Amino acid sequence: MGFRTYARRVRDEQLPLARRHTSLRCAVGQYCPLGFNATWAYLAATARPSPDLRRDPAALLRALETLEASRAVRLNEVDAFAVRRHAEKAAGRRTPRRIDTPQMTGPRWPSETEPSRLGLIAAVANRHMAFQRFPFPDGSLYRDNQAQQPADLHARLDSCATSYLTNLGHVDAPTRDALAETILRIQSLIRPGYAP
Incomplete structure (x- = not known):
């Protein structure tokens, strides 16, 4: 089934609340721009005042409206990207711009x-x-000069997330720079054909 079918089920007041809740979770499974768990946490936080979406039909509908609004914007972005890429390909540019x-x-x-x-x-x-529950990187899998890299990256990601949460979503310039550098280092380690 598709996103719109699940959305109809969430709105269907004839269905039991538990089934409507499950349908919302299935809709999130179809469209989860932040990943399933993070998208669900986002919807649960923005659909307040009820702390539990399972018991509040109005909160379920607010969460669905938030999800549908985001999905509509995303579909419009995809359509605009397709039109732009069609024009670029006609002009001879075969590779998308890096910014896209x-x-x-x-x-x-x-x-x-x-x-x-x-x-x-x-x-x-x-x-x-969830990140804190992951096992800490095992340094024994790497050569001596590479053993500290995963542990450093793990600690830096943890530090950036902690700073973000401590400052209630405000990211200072040093944290932003540290996060950008950490992401680049992670990407360099996981690029295809590279196996330290």
Whole structure:
């Protein structure tokens, strides 16, 4: 089934609330711009005042409206990208511009207005808790000169997330720079054909 079928089920007041809740989770499974868990945390935080979407039909509908609004913006972005790429290909440019790639593939919350700070903080907190449960990188898998790299990257990511959460979503310049550098280092380690 598709996103719109699940959305209809969430709106169907004849269905039991538990089934409507499950349908919303399935809709999030179909469209999750931040990843499933982070998107769910974002929707739960922005659909307040109820702390539990399972017991509040109005909060379920608010969460669905937020998700549908984001999805509509995303579909418009994809359509605009397709039109632009068609014109660029006709003009001889076969490779997309570098600026387009992160916007089309990276985790972000597409929205006509600025995304909810509370929702984004909830999404980051959700992912940070999951990150802290991951096993710490095992240095024995690497050669001596590479053993410290994964541990450093792990610590830097943890530090950036902690700073973001401590400052309630405000990122200072040093943290932003540290995060950008950490992401570049991670990407250099996981590029295809590279196996330290």
